[in-house]
Amino acid sequence: ILLNGDNDPSANTIDLIWNKYLNWENGVERYEIWRKLDDETTYTFYASAGLDTSVQLNSGMDGFEHCYRILAYEDGGNVELSWSNELCVEFNHLLVIPTAISPNGNGLNDTWKIKNIEYYPDVLVEIYNRWGMPVFSSKGYLKNWDGTYQGKELPVGVYYFVINLYKDDIEPFTGSVSILHRNE
Structure with a gap:
């Protein structure tokens, strides 16, 4: 056969x-x-x-x-x-990485949901502010980032991420994610 x-x-x-x-x-x-x-x-x-x-x-x-x-x-x-x-x-499950979140409580894009990240249990996701200070780090990314740091809302602006899948020869993903607006 x-x-x-x-x-x-x-x-x-x-x-x-x-x-x-x-x-x-x-x-x-x-x-x-x-x-x-x-x-x-x-x-x-x-x-x-x-x-x-x-x-x-x-x-x-x-x-x-x-x-x-x-x-x-x-x-x-x-x-x-x-x-x-x-x-x-x-099957290389490609990540779909959003470029912005709007954590305003309307249920749309309130968190940074990365599609297919669940296939990479060893993933390390890090987010930095514009001065290079870490504002988020998660091994395994079990909970989507909600635009906060130590429980406090971060200001509207551009943040930078590094996503390391620790899989084969896949280089870390880098880019920016913006917090667009919040409830005032």
């Missing part, structure tokens, strides 16, 4: 396609999809494909590296199995 496929990071989908297994007299009873993620060492059952030889999976949010194999079962009560080759695809 020759397994091919590709991923669509923007949709977090993976398309798998494989050829029919033809070496059994009674044919194939069913195909199964087996998967391992990231640093896992063994494959686990992921989904049944019936007799289909292609499938689209919505599993891109599960990890960074997805490896798949197809398992074919012989039809007719026999117990013969055949495995496909291994296919691995990468």
Whole structure:
């Protein structure tokens, strides 16, 4: 069984396609999809494909590296199995970093919510004021920054951030985030 496929990071989908297994007299009873993620060492059952030889999976949010194999079962009560080759695809979950917050309590952009940061549990997020003094630091970024420092509201203005993912060869992200307005 020759397994091919590709991923669509923007949709977090993976398309798998494989050829029919033809070496059994009674044919194939069913195909199964087996998967391992990231640093896992063994494959686990992921989904049944019936007799289909292609499938689209919505599993891109599960990890960074997805490896798949197809398992074919012989039809007719026999117990013969055949495995496909291994296919691995990468999902680098791109960060979407807002450039401003408006912590005015209206429920819109009140905090600095960085999309996809949850995939980087070792992330270090640091924010500095215009004089280079740290006003926020979070390892893991479990709580979005709300524009405060030690519980006190920071003034409207431009602040600078460094986001270090500590992942492979990804350089730290740097840029600015503005506090636009507050309730007066």
